[in-house]
Amino acid sequence: MFYYYGRKKQIAKYYPPPNYSTIVEPFAGSAAYSLHGDNWKKEVLLIEKDERVASIWEWLINEATPEQVNKLPDLKVGEKSSEFLHIIHAATKMAFHYKTIKVTPVLARNWEISKRYIKANLFKIKHWRVMCADYSAAPNVTATWFVDPPYKEDSGKGYRHGSGSIDYSHLAAWAESRRGEIIFCEGTCGDYLPFTSLLELKGVAGKSSKEVYYYKSSKAQKQIQLFT
Numbered sequence: 001m002f003y004y005y006g007r008k009k010q011i012a013k014y015y016p017p018p019n020y021s022t023i024v025e026p027f028a029g030s031a032a033y034s035l036h037g038d039n040w041k042k043e044v045l046l047i048e049k050d051e052r053v054a055s056i057w058e059w060l061i062n063e064a065t066p067e068q069v070n071k072l073p074d075l076k077v078g079e080k081s082s083e084f085l086h087i088i089h090a091a092t093k094m095a096f097h098y099k100t101i102k103v104t105p106v107l108a109r110n111w112e113i114s115k116r117y118i119k120a121n122l123f124k125i126k127h128w129r130v131m132c133a134d135y136s137a138a139p140n141v142t143a144t145w146f147v148d149p150p151y152k153e154d155s156g157k158g159y160r161h162g163s164g165s166i167d168y169s170h171l172a173a174w175a176e177s178r179r180g181e182i183i184f185c186e187g188t189c190g191d192y193l194p195f196t197s198l199l200e201l202k203g204v205a206g207k208s209s210k211e212v213y214y215y216k217s218s219k220a221q222k223q224i225q226l227f228t
């Protein structure tokens with residue numbers, strides 16, 4: 001819904017489509033998968049531990065109108081902002097540690113694009129729900145679970161609640177016990193579930209990063225049990 005470090009907006013289309021009427025994102029961030037295509041029409045439950053991110057969702061879901069979003073001031077290059085919603089539009093992991101940011105041309109442009117996007121898409125999220133909590137507080141409903149935690153590598157350290165505070169074996173066992181289906185995202189260092197390759201992302205200066213994922217459906221599991 002907004003620019004966010006590690007968001008899945010560009011690659012949401014490569015993940016399996018949801019097979020259940022509910023989508024749960026226990027590591028919500030900007031919730032790109034739930035907004036992709038027609039996914040937003042489902043029941044959507046977001047869980048996010050960073051209260052600043054959860055508050056943005058609470059405001060967008062429960063209060064914001066397109067007119068209000070339209071009236072949010074544009075950012076001028078060179079000025080400073082202490083608004084977290086502005087700061088995350090720098091889309092860098094450092095953003096989570098800044099109290100104030102100096103507006104760069106990139107930030108001003110990202111904010112302008114985002115404002116237009118939020119205004120046009122706000123109607124899609126008005127039936128969604130958000131919880132400010134640890135992922136483990138999510139109710140175990142039968143759903144498509146899109147699990148996108150901070151990755152177990154350097155890039156996952158940037159968030160206020162980053163990879164350093166996650167016990168990945170515990171997270172893997174928790175994910176395996178979800179009802180419905182799980183789509184679990186990771187990067188090159190993902191070694192705690194049987195991940196398979198999703199794609200390779202080309203970065204700047206010839207650098208690239210690997211996206212891997214793990215998919216499991218308890219429906220398929222039940223069918224296998226029935227026929228064996």
Ligand SMILES: C[S@@+](CC[C@H](N)C(=O)[O-])C[C@H]1O[C@@H](n2cnc3c(N)ncnc32)[C@H](O)[C@@H]1O
Pocket residue numbers: 004005006007008009026027028029030031032033047048049050053133134135136148149150151159160161162
């Ligand atoms: C990789 S980002 C999710 C990006 C998201 N899929 C998107 O498209 O924008 C991971 C998110 O998990 C949140 N997070 C970290 N630890 C958490 C925890 N224990 N429980 C819930 N959320 C957590 C971070 O604050 C961050 O917003």
